[in-house]
Amino acid sequence: KAGVTQTPRYLIKTRGQQVTLSCSPISGHRSVSWYQQTPGQGLQFLFEYFSETQRNKGNFPGRFSGRQFSNSRSEMNVSTLELGDSALYLCASTARGQGGTDTQYFGPGTRLTVL
Amino acid sequence: GEDVEQSLFLSVREGDSSVINCTYTDSSSTYLYWYKQEPGAGLQLLTYIFSNMDMKQDQRLTVLLNKKDKHLSLRIADTQTGDSAIYFCAPRRKAAGNKLTFGGGTRVLVKP
Numbered sequence: 001k002a003g004v005t006q007t008p009r010y011l012i013k014t015r016g017q018q019v020t021l022s023c024s025p026i027s028g029h030r031s032v033s034w035y036q037q038t039p040g041q042g043l044q045f046l047f048e049y050f051s052e053t054q055r056n057k058g059n060f061p062g063r064f065s066g067r068q069f070s071n072s073r074s075e076m077n078v079s080t081l082e083l084g085d086s087a088l089y090l091c092a093s094t095a096r097g098q099g100g101t102d103t104q105y106f107g108p109g110t111r112l113t114v115l
Numbered sequence: 116g117e118d119v120e121q122s123l124f125l126s127v128r129e130g131d132s133s134v135i136n137c138t139y140t141d142s143s144s145t146y147l148y149w150y151k152q153e154p155g156a157g158l159q160l161l162t163y164i165f166s167n168m169d170m171k172q173d174q175r176l177t178v179l180l181n182k183k184d185k186h187l188s189l190r191i192a193d194t195q196t197g198d199s200a201i202y203f204c205a206p207r208r209k210a211a212g213n214k215l216t217f218g219g220g221t222r223v224l225v226k227p
Contacts, residue, residue, distance in 0.1 A: 033214070042217060042218075042220065043215075055213075102213050106157040106160075107157050
């Protein structure tokens, strides 16, 4: 099976702009989670979508939003970009493993630089 | 919320064993994962352990869990240069759905 794919891999934007990142999960996976990784804050959970519905949300401002489509592909959007939004954005797709554990498989990430 | 602590750095000689430690605060964590991140890459799932287990072995990897002390460790036997990376532990509470809380990561440097 193909892994989790994220596009684009690299992105440069300026302050005040908005950006949309895309994630295609592993075939058959219905849950997609998004994480932000920065040197200062580490890996932080943004939100999770399952069957087109947001199921869980982290502590990020409303400028960060997402959605999921019927084919399980997900997009996240950041509006009014700030310098602090520069980060690696990781998407994870979830499978159901042994004993009911939901194992998350990560994509390569989108590196966003805000100038 | 959950706090997860890891030491920042570990240096090890090729062929030796590496032990990466992790402590967490939420006793309701039911699944505990280890991920590896190489430079410029995403996270690669290495292994995981259920909270009702004390130990899990998977080829060169051994995970030990001390639930009483909320301490998790990952041992890598016969460490190779390709094991140089950042390692993250991530406990997950069943009630939190698929949300993972990550430690800050341990950078492992393998010296020839």
